Amino acid sequence: MTAVNIIERRRRMGLLRSSLCAAALTLLMAFCFTPPNQAQAAEAVPTCNPSATNGCVNGILQDASKKPIAGVELKLSGAESATTTTDANGNWAFSVGKDGSYTVTMDESVAKEHGLKAATATVKVEKNSFDAARQVVRFDKPAPAASGSGGSGSASGKSGSSASGSTSSTTASSDAGGAGANIGARFWQQLYSGVIFGLMLGLMSVGMNLVYGTTGLSSFSHGEQVTLGGLMAFVGTQILHWPLVPAAIAAIAIGGLTGWIQNEIVWAPLRRKHVGTMQQMIVTIGLSMALQYLFQFFFGGDIKGIVKSVPNSFQVGPVTTDSPTLISAGIAIVAIVGVSLFLYRTRLGRATRAVSDNAALAAASGINVEQVVRIVWIISCAMAALSGVLLGVYLNGISWNTGATLLLLMFAAVTLGGLGTANGALVGSLIIGVVADMSSLVIPNDMRYASALAILIIVLLVRPQGIFGKQQRVG
Amino acid sequence: MTATASAPAASATDTRPRSEIHVGEPEGEPLLDAVDLVAGYIPGVNILNGASLTLHEGEIVGIIGPNGAGKSTLLKSLFGLVHIHSGHLILKGEDITNLRADKLVSLGVGFVPQTENVFPSLTIAENMHMGAYQAPKKFNERFDYVCSIFPRLGERKDQLAGSLSGGERQMVAMARALMMNPSVLLLDEPSAGLSPMLQDETFIRVRQVNKAGVSVIIVEQNARRCLQICDRGYVLDQGRNAYSGRGRDLLEDPKVISLYLGNLEQEVEAEGQ
Amino acid sequence: GCGSSSSSSGASGSGSSGKKDAFVLGGLWPDTGSLAYLGPVEHGAEKLAVSDINAAGGVLGKDVTTTDADTSDADHADQNTSAVQSVLSKNPSFVIGPASSAVVKNVYKTITEQKIPMLSMGATSSDFSGLSPYFFRTVPPDTVQGTVLGQVIAQDGVKNLAVAVFNDEYGTGLRDTVVKTVKDAGVNVVYGEKDAFDPTETNFSSIATAIKASNPDAVAVIAFDQTKPLVKALKSAGVDTHKLYFVDGNTSDYSKVFDAGLLEGSKGTIPGVQASDDFQKQLVDAYGKDIDNFTYGAETYDGIILAALAAQKGGSADGETIQKNMAAVSGANGGTECTSYKECLAALKSGKDIHYKGVTGIGPFNSSNDPSSANIGVYKFDAKNVPNFDHAQEGKVPTK
Amino acid sequence: MDIMTIITNTLGELIAPTTAAYALAAIGLNIHFGMTGLMNMGQAGFMLLGAYGFAITQSMGANLFTSVCAAIVLAVIYALLLGIPTLKLGPDYLAMVTLAAAEIIRIIGRSTAMTKLTGGSAGISPQDFTTKFENLSPLPDDSTTFLFWTYSNNIANSWWLRIVAWVLVAIAAVLCWRWFRSPWGRVLKGIREDENAIRSLGKNVTVYKMQALIIGGIFGALGGIIFVLPRSVQPDSLGRAVTFYAWTILLLGGAATIFGPIIGSCLLWVLLTFVKELMRGAIPETVISSNQVESLGWVIVGVALMCLVIFRPQGLLGDRKELAFNV
Amino acid sequence: MSEKTSKSTSGAPVSVPAKGIQPGKPFHDLAKWATKAPEGEHLISTAFGDKVKEDLKFVHNEPGVHKPDPILVADNVTRRFGGMTAVNVKHFEIERHGITALIGPNGAGKTTFFNLMTGFDAPNTGAWRFDGKDLAHVHPEQVARMGMVRTFQLTKVMSRLTVLDNMLLGAPVQPGEGLFRALVPGLWKKQEKANVEKAEALLERFLLIKKKDDFAGSLSGGQRKLLEMARALMSDPQLVMLDEPMAGVNPALKQSLLDHILSLREEGTTVLFVEHDINMVRHIADWVTVMAEGKIVAEGQPKSVMNDPAVIDAYLGAHANIDLGDDSVMDLKESEEH
Numbered sequence A: 001m002t003a004v005n006i007i008e009r010r011r012r013m014g015l016l017r018s019s020l021c022a023a024a025l026t027l028l029m030a031f032c033f034t035p036p037n038q039a040q041a042a043e044a045v046p047t048c049n050p051s052a053t054n055g056c057v058n059g060i061l062q063d064a065s066k067k068p069i070a071g072v073e074l075k076l077s078g079a080e081s082a083t084t085t086t087d088a089n090g091n092w093a094f095s096v097g098k099d100g101s102y103t104v105t106m107d108e109s110v111a112k113e114h115g116l117k118a119a120t121a122t123v124k125v126e127k128n129s130f131d132a133a134r135q136v137v138r139f140d141k142p143a144p145a146a147s148g149s150g151g152s153g154s155a156s157g158k159s160g161s162s163a164s165g166s167t168s169s170t171t172a173s174s175d176a177g178g179a180g181a182n183i184g185a186r187f188w189q190q191l192y193s194g195v196i197f198g199l200m201l202g203l204m205s206v207g208m209n210l211v212y213g214t215t216g217l218s219s220f221s222h223g224e225q226v227t228l229g230g231l232m233a234f235v236g237t238q239i240l241h242w243p244l245v246p247a248a249i250a251a252i253a254i255g256g257l258t259g260w261i262q263n264e265i266v267w268a269p270l271r272r273k274h275v276g277t278m279q280q281m282i283v284t285i286g287l288s289m290a291l292q293y294l295f296q297f298f299f300g301g302d303i304k305g306i307v308k309s310v311p312n313s314f315q316v317g318p319v320t321t322d323s324p325t326l327i328s329a330g331i332a333i334v335a336i337v338g339v340s341l342f343l344y345r346t347r348l349g350r351a352t353r354a355v356s357d358n359a360a361l362a363a364a365s366g367i368n369v370e371q372v373v374r375i376v377w378i379i380s381c382a383m384a385a386l387s388g389v390l391l392g393v394y395l396n397g398i399s400w401n402t403g404a405t406l407l408l409l410m411f412a413a414v415t416l417g418g419l420g421t422a423n424g425a426l427v428g429s430l431i432i433g434v435v436a437d438m439s440s441l442v443i444p445n446d447m448r449y450a451s452a453l454a455i456l457i458i459v460l461l462v463r464p465q466g467i468f469g470k471q472q473r474v475g
Numbered sequence B: 001m002t003a004t005a006s007a008p009a010a011s012a013t014d015t016r017p018r019s020e021i022h023v024g025e026p027e028g029e030p031l032l033d034a035v036d037l038v039a040g041y042i043p044g045v046n047i048l049n050g051a052s053l054t055l056h057e058g059e060i061v062g063i064i065g066p067n068g069a070g071k072s073t074l075l076k077s078l079f080g081l082v083h084i085h086s087g088h089l090i091l092k093g094e095d096i097t098n099l100r101a102d103k104l105v106s107l108g109v110g111f112v113p114q115t116e117n118v119f120p121s122l123t124i125a126e127n128m129h130m131g132a133y134q135a136p137k138k139f140n141e142r143f144d145y146v147c148s149i150f151p152r153l154g155e156r157k158d159q160l161a162g163s164l165s166g167g168e169r170q171m172v173a174m175a176r177a178l179m180m181n182p183s184v185l186l187l188d189e190p191s192a193g194l195s196p197m198l199q200d201e202t203f204i205r206v207r208q209v210n211k212a213g214v215s216v217i218i219v220e221q222n223a224r225r226c227l228q229i230c231d232r233g234y235v236l237d238q239g240r241n242a243y244s245g246r247g248r249d250l251l252e253d254p255k256v257i258s259l260y261l262g263n264l265e266q267e268v269e270a271e272g273q
Numbered sequence C: 001g002c003g004s005s006s007s008s009s010g011a012s013g014s015g016s017s018g019k020k021d022a023f024v025l026g027g028l029w030p031d032t033g034s035l036a037y038l039g040p041v042e043h044g045a046e047k048l049a050v051s052d053i054n055a056a057g058g059v060l061g062k063d064v065t066t067t068d069a070d071t072s073d074a075d076h077a078d079q080n081t082s083a084v085q086s087v088l089s090k091n092p093s094f095v096i097g098p099a100s101s102a103v104v105k106n107v108y109k110t111i112t113e114q115k116i117p118m119l120s121m122g123a124t125s126s127d128f129s130g131l132s133p134y135f136f137r138t139v140p141p142d143t144v145q146g147t148v149l150g151q152v153i154a155q156d157g158v159k160n161l162a163v164a165v166f167n168d169e170y171g172t173g174l175r176d177t178v179v180k181t182v183k184d185a186g187v188n189v190v191y192g193e194k195d196a197f198d199p200t201e202t203n204f205s206s207i208a209t210a211i212k213a214s215n216p217d218a219v220a221v222i223a224f225d226q227t228k229p230l231v232k233a234l235k236s237a238g239v240d241t242h243k244l245y246f247v248d249g250n251t252s253d254y255s256k257v258f259d260a261g262l263l264e265g266s267k268g269t270i271p272g273v274q275a276s277d278d279f280q281k282q283l284v285d286a287y288g289k290d291i292d293n294f295t296y297g298a299e300t301y302d303g304i305i306l307a308a309l310a311a312q313k314g315g316s317a318d319g320e321t322i323q324k325n326m327a328a329v330s331g332a333n334g335g336t337e338c339t340s341y342k343e344c345l346a347a348l349k350s351g352k353d354i355h356y357k358g359v360t361g362i363g364p365f366n367s368s369n370d371p372s373s374a375n376i377g378v379y380k381f382d383a384k385n386v387p388n389f390d391h392a393q394e395g396k397v398p399t400k
Numbered sequence D: 001m002d003i004m005t006i007i008t009n010t011l012g013e014l015i016a017p018t019t020a021a022y023a024l025a026a027i028g029l030n031i032h033f034g035m036t037g038l039m040n041m042g043q044a045g046f047m048l049l050g051a052y053g054f055a056i057t058q059s060m061g062a063n064l065f066t067s068v069c070a071a072i073v074l075a076v077i078y079a080l081l082l083g084i085p086t087l088k089l090g091p092d093y094l095a096m097v098t099l100a101a102a103e104i105i106r107i108i109g110r111s112t113a114m115t116k117l118t119g120g121s122a123g124i125s126p127q128d129f130t131t132k133f134e135n136l137s138p139l140p141d142d143s144t145t146f147l148f149w150t151y152s153n154n155i156a157n158s159w160w161l162r163i164v165a166w167v168l169v170a171i172a173a174v175l176c177w178r179w180f181r182s183p184w185g186r187v188l189k190g191i192r193e194d195e196n197a198i199r200s201l202g203k204n205v206t207v208y209k210m211q212a213l214i215i216g217g218i219f220g221a222l223g224g225i226i227f228v229l230p231r232s233v234q235p236d237s238l239g240r241a242v243t244f245y246a247w248t249i250l251l252l253g254g255a256a257t258i259f260g261p262i263i264g265s266c267l268l269w270v271l272l273t274f275v276k277e278l279m280r281g282a283i284p285e286t287v288i289s290s291n292q293v294e295s296l297g298w299v300i301v302g303v304a305l306m307c308l309v310i311f312r313p314q315g316l317l318g319d320r321k322e323l324a325f326n327v
Numbered sequence E: 001m002s003e004k005t006s007k008s009t010s011g012a013p014v015s016v017p018a019k020g021i022q023p024g025k026p027f028h029d030l031a032k033w034a035t036k037a038p039e040g041e042h043l044i045s046t047a048f049g050d051k052v053k054e055d056l057k058f059v060h061n062e063p064g065v066h067k068p069d070p071i072l073v074a075d076n077v078t079r080r081f082g083g084m085t086a087v088n089v090k091h092f093e094i095e096r097h098g099i100t101a102l103i104g105p106n107g108a109g110k111t112t113f114f115n116l117m118t119g120f121d122a123p124n125t126g127a128w129r130f131d132g133k134d135l136a137h138v139h140p141e142q143v144a145r146m147g148m149v150r151t152f153q154l155t156k157v158m159s160r161l162t163v164l165d166n167m168l169l170g171a172p173v174q175p176g177e178g179l180f181r182a183l184v185p186g187l188w189k190k191q192e193k194a195n196v197e198k199a200e201a202l203l204e205r206f207l208l209i210k211k212k213d214d215f216a217g218s219l220s221g222g223q224r225k226l227l228e229m230a231r232a233l234m235s236d237p238q239l240v241m242l243d244e245p246m247a248g249v250n251p252a253l254k255q256s257l258l259d260h261i262l263s264l265r266e267e268g269t270t271v272l273f274v275e276h277d278i279n280m281v282r283h284i285a286d287w288v289t290v291m292a293e294g295k296i297v298a299e300g301q302p303k304s305v306m307n308d309p310a311v312i313d314a315y316l317g318a319h320a321n322i323d324l325g326d327d328s329v330m331d332l333k334e335s336e337e338h
């Protein structure tokens, strides 16, 4: 059994409390145990840490497949010299006293046997400098190409004593494939995660679109509603120690409640005063600011995890996933479909669209405009809270500004689909989610949102009213 | 003409006796009684300066007047869409001053605005659904009824109202108000933009509806046609009642003709001779 | 037109020459924004330092007073400058902060131009060596930490390394050093040599997928708080979370965040020696509330003490004097070693040169006003996901 | 905490270069939105381009005039690229496109791939681009106290920068005043109300919109230069939050008014500073910790902003009457 | 309208040889007509009217007929919305200086046709020329600058501009509308004054003068119509296309405005209008074109068209000349329905 396996098993059994790595094991297995005292001459030590008085030449000897090569004798020569033997993990270390050049050599045959490219390496140690106080020598590097200030190895043909047996497994199975191979491996997974993210985004956007569709208001504080949902779920699970489901339900209820309250004390009076949507939009900016920092006030600036554990993932076809993700996606779909049905099939849903078209006429048709808008705010904020919970679980954390950072994507999704259309928000979200997630296959990761936004612009150039928007006639 | 009232009073409260303000008014308690309404859009600027109007059960009352007289404002204030600063409004004995529009709808008042009178991004059918919002069960029956008046609406029921022609919109607007089978109907220029045939049709329908028991207030610039079907008419000028009388009487009143009705028809007829 | 005098000597003027005996400490803290989690420990350190100084008799016989402002993060650039104005308006003798490199870049010119020395406790960007004679820091530049981390990675036998790094001045700078070091040692960098993610990133699944697909033995995570979701995403993508490497931005206690054992075996580096339990306790007491993260507490503390000593030594609490004496009290010219303000003050009063050896264990300031030597602590996560001090590597900080 | 420093700091914001920079950006936005009805949600994009144009050419050694021109040219090019395809979009869609385009500029500017040109996320350090501007100053090298404000004369957040910034603002205001009252401005306002009507009257709407976009963009770019001069060029500090602030400023002051953007900018920053200074001074440490004070400050600012709009929706200088006819 | 014309056109369409008439070629020499009026005399004001009457007298009353001096010629213009063809005009001409009424049932495609002609909508097929210039793919603003100005049926007023400003926007010449010239008031103040004068005169005429400093958004429905029309007239267009200009306008005012329209012609303007008020059509139109279901179904002198049974059936309706107050109407209606 190799040392790695031992470590592995012990970890699983939880026998060792902490610091379980090579160091502890080496202590037991080291041939010569010398405390790292004021070494003047080079010395073989189990582990070496550079200090004011000593530098280190150390390394790990392993073959291309990361199998440690134990029991190989290594010779240090140069300003000082010493000899050591690699331990079960392949670790070896020399503590050296003098600055200068050192060469580490091993038996050529060992190198051959394990498919190492070189058997010697020369490094320069300088006790005082961070980049040269410790030199790590690795013989399993790919080719003798690189050479820099640090320890670089050069192949040489010196002979040495043969090392005692360790099986040879020379083929490098885990060599990093090219980018091309990666794309193949990543394609389905990223498509999948894009879809999932799109669904989450859809859930938020539909709520936002509902408010836009009914009152014409682009709510910049919708992101904070999402954050609120996530944070409330965090309070439930992590502070009150409730199970996730009741915590989520409570979060949604609180979300809906905030929607109701803010409609009563902010939006309804503004509408009564006939304040324009632009002005209301500024109010949402103010609200978003206030809420964000209120969150920071109560929850601090760090990311909060709603659940601590990471669920076990499993493989479905080419895709790795886990059950919470699938359940979240299911909930999102149900919620979005529900809202779409609500909008297109129910009386109240139609009323929301009527109110958005012409509130005065809606009132004249016997629709209680205020009540419709109230319901819309409640649904919208409750959906935001739901999405906050799902998102917090899916993205593994929520912080005071998570919603704000997603706001732009929500806007993009809503616009892409066509402002004020329910299924548009979903389709837009899916497109944004998939493009954002998949684009990192071809462009640098930090630009992936740029590609999603670029898609938005391109689509709008072709269809200025969004994908599902309908063009109005002139005249 | 005997039936016409004197010039409007200066103050917001019309001091003339009731019989002069509402010439030709039938006996009994009015269904809708608007007294000395003062209303406006912007604080400080009143558009209505003491306008009064009564509507009795089973009547058709017409309002005419120059552009900007405040006719639409009067209708809107009756319907709670414009804030009434003073004066009061009584429907079936109940004070409905500044009552919310949707409440009025449930009291059986229907309204067709002059402009922006359809939901452009809803289909025709959905517009009709909105009309029947408070009585969704009766939708099919009412929809068949309005389609009999405006067959085009039935044919095109899935077209967005926003893409309709001007006249078609007007049909939608009228039909929407008829959907809820109101007991009082407020119409603001229902015939504008309709073809002559449909204009006539509309007026006839208004009479039919009225015969079926709906009391109607109708604002019209197509004044002749309108006054032909009205039991009584009011002439509104600068937010005040200028004249009132039975429809026929107003039609023939030379002052009303010269100030408000014009005589294009006669002229054309004269030319045609 | 400016009606008033040019007042290089006026009392209300900037902290230029002229004797001044009241030491006003200006503090620029990340109280809001994405670095807000550093706020508590820094405030604690400030309070602790000030109370230690005042307990020992203050500077030049007077108590130190403080004036603070919140710089927020670089996303709120307007806030950066207005905070600086707020602090400058109170004529500080010395400014401590801001913590992050990006914010330092936004504000240093305004401060140093007024001839007020400033000291950052966290700005590790390697570009800042010798930024201005008035700019000091108690942390070594990232080149140092990067090298050490790189060596740790190489020594662990990692063959294929993926680097998850956020695109920020600090992140990419540190990444470059790490990558260079490990490559020199023969490690393949299979992901992240060019790729970085956005600091505001919330969705890490595609990054985790990409990392998983690149088949690394280990992953170096260079980020701030994004680490929490990122690690979970890595875990769900099937990456081995026992082979992660962290840096100063994220080596902290994750016991409340992750299930036990998730990070066990992973390592991290933080510049500076590990704050002793005792010191941590003092910080918490000074702050008055619990503190989760102790990163840069010691650096803040030492920075303030150094400045106070410099004023004391120069006999005046004005900016120029402090600036001139900073290097001296940090031990650049040798002198009696002392480890607390009280001790150093006594030495100064007796006319000796001093060398303040503080909690951070950094060496005297070098010619670029960087610490001439520093410690990089290497930590190892235990089964509770708490980083435990493993060893420190000490060394000279290279000068430019 | 003494009241005096609170007041000093608060009033300091009144003349701060940042205030001027925002005022310029908001003036640009006023031309876009207040006059023409263009919902430009990407003013920060113009500012960032201006800042890049200025700083990059400066760091390459160009002279000041060239650099300012470069900034303006970049803004014009951007306006053209943005405008030609998108000006026919409806207002809400245009808002989205501009917001997205500005984000794209920022994301690309900060991406590691662009490090050579833009400095990536680290941006461009002040020493690389502010020296020439500072050397141009006729003021003596020192610092000056005027009333209760003391700033260095030439360097960084200086009097010199303040003077230049506010002169620029004044010029912009004068130009706007002329434009607002001219037939040109009337056409723009007409476009704001109903562009098809204007089309039917024979005005080339696209050209007018493009002119407005460019002019407003140029003001934005100049604002961007002023914004970065006292600090450094960092793409993230010119993100969408800046656009939102500019909008807030515009509507606080009153859209379609000449002094609205300026007053709005002063008001917003004064308010912000006042609240935070007051909080720092007034709340004892024992009640809440100091870093919570700062968040609370922002909460109050947010709420104050809401209240301002709620109680004075037309903005400080706006016309209440106009609100009655919201389109 | 003279006795003679009405007589000659009443009854069945008279077939007068139209052989010499070629599309686009003036039938009469305009200069000759203009000189008909003694110099300085008011009589000039009927010159165009008389000329048009003369010209149209000999034109067949049939759809798509060629006219002596057309200003606008459209060929094969079609516009489809989904499955429905809204406009399908084979050939259509508008006589220069004439007042042409375009009538037809609701949804006939009149407004759509306006939109197509003025570039606000693009046809599926077709070509049209204005004053000899091809107009396909020409932008609306260019169309307007060529002298073809339209109004909208659903009014488009600039709500947050004053009524006067709305009018001034209609003025065709204003150097101050240039970006840089705007900065130098000297360059445009004079023109501005002239424009204001003109605008005020028009507002006076349209009874809007009292409202001139109010926001246009505060106008009543009828006032908006008036403003829309007045604004179109600011530019002295060659061809003005009015889409139901009088719907919602008080009858008394309407009557007085008809004279204004008549006088327009004498300033050289050609008028095309859509209207549902038959009296108005009868009163001022020189020529009536009837559209139904997108096609032009009838054309001719007003009298003859109005008496066309097809037109009566589809457009005017059976009650056209009946007093609607009569109970007979109701009975009629009921019997129709049963």
Ligand SMILES: Nc1ncnc2c1ncn2[C@@H]1O[C@H](COP(=O)(O)OP(=O)(O)OP(=O)(O)O)[C@@H](O)[C@H]1O
Binding pocket: B041, B042, B047, B065, B066, B067, B068, B069, B070, B071, B072, B073, B074, B114, B221, D324, E217, E218, E219, E220, E221, E222, E223, E248
């Ligand atoms: N939204 C509004 N804000 C301010 N004033 C208005 C508003 N709507 C109408 N007015 C003014 O009120 C007066 C009356 O308008 P109203 O619409 O009632 O007229 P009307 O009699 O219906 O005219 P029309 O026959 O043209 O429809 C007009 O002078 C108009 O300018």
Ligand SMILES: Nc1ncnc2c1ncn2[C@@H]1O[C@H](COP(=O)(O)OP(=O)(O)OP(=O)(O)O)[C@@H](O)[C@H]1O
Binding pocket: A472, A473, B163, B164, B165, B166, B167, B168, B193, E081, E086, E104, E105, E106, E107, E108, E109, E110, E111, E112, E113, E153
């Ligand atoms: N954008 C559109 N989409 C679908 N159908 C349309 C659109 N625009 C117009 N239509 C249809 O085309 C037909 C012609 O409309 P148009 O507006 O031209 O009629 P009109 O002759 O002006 O009628 P009215 O007298 O009622 O104004 C109508 O039936 C209308 O519903």
Ligand SMILES: CC(C)C[C@H](N)C(=O)O
Binding pocket: C035, C038, C099, C100, C101, C102, C122, C123, C124, C125, C170, C248, C249, C296
């Ligand atoms: C607070 C620290 C984590 C900041 C980081 N070292 C930087 O330079 O940005």
Ligand SMILES: [Mg+2]
Binding pocket: B071, B072, B073, B114, B188, E220, E221, E222
């Ligand atoms: Mg009206």
Ligand SMILES: [Mg+2]
Binding pocket: B165, B166, B167, E110, E111, E112, E153, E243
């Ligand atoms: Mg029409």
